[in-house]
Amino acid sequence: MILEKLRGVRVSGLGKSLPQKVLTNKDLENMVNTSDQWITTRTGIKERRITAIDESSSTLALRAAREALQKAGIKPEHLDLIIVATTTPDMLFPSTACLVQAGLGAQKAAAFDLEAACSGFIYASAVGSQFVATGMFEYVLVVGVDTLSKFVDWEDRSTCVLFGDAAAAAVLEPAPCGQGFLSFVLGADGSGCDYLKMPAGGSLLPPSHETVAAKLHTIKMKGNEVFRFAVKAMAEAALESLTCAGLRVDELDLLIPHQANYRIIESVRKRIGVLSEKVFVNLEKYGNTSAASVPLALSEAVEEGYIREGSKVVLTAFGAGFTWAACTIRW
Ligand SMILES: CC(C)(COP(=O)(O)OP(=O)(O)OC[C@H]1O[C@@H](n2cnc3c(N)ncnc32)[C@H](O)[C@@H]1OP(=O)(O)O)[C@@H](O)C(=O)NCCC(=O)NCCS
Numbered sequence: 001m002i003l004e005k006l007r008g009v010r011v012s013g014l015g016k017s018l019p020q021k022v023l024t025n026k027d028l029e030n031m032v033n034t035s036d037q038w039i040t041t042r043t044g045i046k047e048r049r050i051t052a053i054d055e056s057s058s059t060l061a062l063r064a065a066r067e068a069l070q071k072a073g074i075k076p077e078h079l080d081l082i083i084v085a086t087t088t089p090d091m092l093f094p095s096t097a098c099l100v101q102a103g104l105g106a107q108k109a110a111a112f113d114l115e116a117a118c119s120g121f122i123y124a125s126a127v128g129s130q131f132v133a134t135g136m137f138e139y140v141l142v143v144g145v146d147t148l149s150k151f152v153d154w155e156d157r158s159t160c161v162l163f164g165d166a167a168a169a170a171v172l173e174p175a176p177c178g179q180g181f182l183s184f185v186l187g188a189d190g191s192g193c194d195y196l197k198m199p200a201g202g203s204l205l206p207p208s209h210e211t212v213a214a215k216l217h218t219i220k221m222k223g224n225e226v227f228r229f230a231v232k233a234m235a236e237a238a239l240e241s242l243t244c245a246g247l248r249v250d251e252l253d254l255l256i257p258h259q260a261n262y263r264i265i266e267s268v269r270k271r272i273g274v275l276s277e278k279v280f281v282n283l284e285k286y287g288n289t290s291a292a293s294v295p296l297a298l299s300e301a302v303e304e305g306y307i308r309e310g311s312k313v314v315l316t317a318f319g320a321g322f323t324w325a326a327c328t329i330r331w
Contacts (some may be wrong), residue, residue, distance in 0.1 A: 044262025
């Protein structure tokens with residue numbers, strides 16, 4: 001296709017979905033050798049949501065998608081594409097995006113999953129917005145969802161206190177140039193793959209009695225290395241995204257970082273040189289919800305009035321891979 005001019009792309013509706021069950025730090029004190037005090041001071045997390053046995057990533061994704069469509073005023077049959085960013089799909093195949101497509105009844109929509117761990121929502125927004133910008137599609141649904149509670153080793157105190165389950169979704173549609181997404185920065189460094197992974201369940205180590213006995217279907221993480229990487233990657237990506245958008249740091253209205261650890265967010269904030277009141281944090285309620293973290297925070301920031309028309313917002317994230325991503329939006 002020959003393109004004369006790319007269109008602007010904006011978020012026209014956001015939705016979120018949270019499991020009902022709340023797991024507090026006090027609850028965790030009864031499960032592993034930890035304390036509310038340790039978790040709060042080391043991470044900032046107070047509680048997280050846990051999916052019920054009959055819930056999965058697609059059930060959360062579907063609820064968030066319905067709310068986003070309703071807020072955007074779009075019917076499922078108008079959707080051209082559904083991208084689900086997740087590392088915890090319902091199953092290896094078919095994709096969770098296909099399950100969401102069927103659940104919504106979005107007959108015309110193409111659908112696929114995208115896996116970039118906690119950076120997934122920004123990656124998926126970058127991919128989805130290309131289709132809208134080029135004019136190939138009008139309406140793209142992007143969902144960030146993870147149910148990491150299903151893959152946590154509940155005897156490993158160094159990881160089980162960190163994660164929670166959630167989904168959040170956004171509808172992307174055409175906008176006048178200069179509105180909506182102004183820039184995207186995406187990156188990866190696969191040499192970091194051993195620092196954060198779930199080793200078994202794929203083609204390298206298919207499920208077997210041995211892999212289950214060795215707990216290789218749960219999250220393995222070297223927290224300190226991930227921490228250091230996260231601070232550098234998120235800060236640099238956010239700054240690059242602002243520069244690409246032609247904005248200075250002091251023009252930024254709100255920074256929405258991936259909600260993994262309050263100390264990581266604070267270090268990123270200082271590196272970027274942004275005031276505390278311009279940083280949105282909700283991780284005390286949800287923990288690290290992986291691909292849902294950034295859109296969940298974005299959705300709450302809009303609901304709570306931190307973002308208004310014209311606000312300049314930066315989203316920044318990092319995750320397993322390693323991956324990182326940032327984008328700048330004029331709301
Ligand atoms: C995991 C993390 C909170 C650990 O914090 P930390 O300050 O680095 O703590 P350390 O790993 O150095 O551990 C310090 C001590 O606390 C202990 N500890 C670990 N988890 C604990 C818990 N839940 N409760 C109590 N003690 C704990 C460790 O065993 C260690 O004890 P030791 O000194 O006797 O060996 C931190 O490294 C982190 O947030 N990393 C990034 C993780 C992340 O964001 N992952 C997702 C990426 S998307």
